Amino acid sequence: MKAIVLEAADKPLVYKEVEKPTLAPGEVLVHIKAAALNRRDYWITIGRYAGIKYPSILGSDGAGTVAEVGSEQDNHWLNQEVVINPSNNYGQSDDYQGADFKILGLPDNGTFAEYVKTRVEYLHPKPAHLTWDQAAAIPLAGLTAYRALFTKAKAKKGDRVLISGVGAGTGAFALQWAVAAGCQVFVTSGNGEKIERAKHLGAAAGVNYKAQDWAEQLKLIVHGFDIIIDSALGPGFAKFPDLCNPGGRIVIFGGTVGNIPALDGRKIFWKQLQLLGTTMGTTADFTAMLQFVNEHKIIPIVDEVFPLRDAQKAIDKMENSSQFGKIVLQNL
Template sequence: MKSIIFKAAHEPLFFLEKEKPTPTAGEILVKIKASALNHRDVWMTKGLYPNLKADTILGSCGAGMAGDQAVIINPNVNWGNHLDYPDHSQYTILGMPTDGTFAEYISVPKNRLIARPEHLSWEEAAALPLAGMTAYRALFTKARATQKDKILISGIGGGVALMAFQFAVAIGAEVYVTSSSEEKIEKAIGMGAKAGANYKEEKWSKSFLKKYGGVDVVIDSAAGDGYGDLLKVLNPRGRIVNYGGTRGTAKINPQLLFWKELEIYGSTMGNDLEFENMVALVNQYKIKPVVDTVFDYSDFAAGFEKMEKGKQFGKIVFRWR
């Protein structure tokens, strides 16, 4: 079978014809129809991800056929017994160090599969698992977001950010966005955002507060120099959740934290129950993950390049024939 292989950091990924995997006890073979890129795949090629293993098939997200069942794959591998946090002595994510979804076939434990929501295409279904689960835990479990909250999602072009945005809009919350691109802000407004701000503009938080007032919840994956602005737009008792740190170390003004009684949370992926609840939410509201571009699997390098440049609005998907 054709597969996209990681050799080592800073070396190009390459195609390999590999043996179709043979399911062991409790496993099942899935014929992949589509798989989706996540930023972790890009971090790995740059050596910015821990525990890299040579000759691994990358890819955490996939949708395909298990026998005659259309399925999506839960990318959690061994979350552990605590719902509150993954057991890092055993927890990994599909696609490193275990072989992932960037191949024609994958063998996974049967309990990793859930029926593909019927309203989703293969590409939309492949876009859902990792981004959907991460967004669900950050928004609902950690931020405890409800319809009554004013919510700001930063960096709306991102795959997880867009899923969190769609979930927040679906439950009827008032949702705002930030982005480096006016075009992406306009797209979000077209999808139900109240308004947006360009985080590249200096003092954007000041004009945001003046125009729209404060927010109750911020969902962020950037951190870095702009973090202070996110704390500024939070209302008293506001909650900010970080599931990523794309822009590195954040500078925090402690006065803002204690004066406004702010709450900061970290969030990683989601447990299996959150995965099931996320898919149920997607089914209930007929949410369709936003797919930016579909590349034929043979064009995978173009997909990686697009994500590296941050040009996307939504998920980058590979289609397998």
Template structure:
């Protein structure tokens, strides 16, 4: 089978599409003939060697959707033919608050989804929402799960609350916008350009501000009047701007560190507002099931930025690095 393999950590241009053996499902596993996968910035970090416990060669890709075509021992053969979307990791553990030390994702150290086939535990393969294409479903696992857990589990967003999503355009931010609107939130966004704010408004956002302007936090305060929940992937450059826009009891959920790891802000702006600062990454299998059910119930559609065939998976990674715009970059196997 064809699979995208990283053999040396010299950046996204160093990946290779190779012929490797098609995997055989073990006990409790199913084999999925993948139809689509989506990319995350995680693949770029891995390609540069910026990931703990790097072992090469390695397949890439954590997100995927496809059709079960074989089962291992102990798995009902009726599973064959199911259209599924994959929970992107294994070994979260028993504590829903955070993953255990054995938690691992597909595409390093586990086999990757940028391939024609993958074997996963049967419980990792959830029914694909019938309203979604394989490409749309493949957009959900990593970015969608992170956004879902930020909003539903960490922030416990309630209908009618105001939500700020920083840096609209990336996979998590766009998923958070779609989810927050469906949950009844009043969504505001930040972006480097007005065009992305307008596109967020098409997804249901109430408006936004360009973060390249000086003191954009004041503009946000005038626009929103106050923020109850923040989903932030770039706190180093944004937290000090919006902290004074927070309402009493606000929840700030940080999921990334784009633009730097050091965030400076006035601590009284948090504690005098009784605000909570939270961190999150990925989510539990239960979170994933809840998210997929929510997507199916509300017939939500992920936003796809660009599409590539598997034969051009390297180009897809290069596009993620240089020309990514709004939503997810998808690789199709068919």
């Protein structure tokens, strides 16, 4: 089969012939129709991620048809259109991932290939209203944003939600999830066009975080937030407690700009704020997310589609952070 292979950190991705996976009982082989990129894939390609091995086939997001099964009892999955949950071995607790938790695409070979091997419990029916490209866009970013917003922050209709960095895949999904849930959504971005795009998708307003007074601008627009979703951290994070309503929840799942700066703890305890960390999600989270997608007929935002063989071009685009939504690789 053909696959995109990372042979070393200082080499571009290679489109080449590799051995097709063999199955053990309980495993399935999915013929990938479309796969999507995540920031995780970019960090791996430049050697800045834990546990990197070479050669590797990256890719956590994928949708396709079940081509083979490892057990007769799983025959009912054959030829079914599916989306793959990349959050594997989450563990016994719903509150945090266990020691055996892993994400599809490293250490196990991922979805940037004609076929990918996974376990049957990670298969979910593809939402019928979505194309392959749209379905492939959901798994990692969609799950991360869904758990952050609903499982952790307990978002409900009428909540005021701030999404920091809306152009990323997780940010775009958080926007779509929150709007569909009836929240009043506000956004930040370093790009004015992305703010306008977010407003077109239902955001009430947005500000450019590159402005010196971005937090003051938000205070003039809205009287406090119930929920703030952030994946950047960095110096700007210190403004969040001031922006929160009493009882507000700040949920984080990344640190692309740096670490959490010094915070005024008095504001946190007096306003009874919650600072919540989250990573990916459980099988129950993934199932609930797809039910939410089906119920609200949500269509994920796909920024651009590349042929599978052009995965390096797709990674190069992600490096520039010019996308709004997801970058997809097509293998039709």
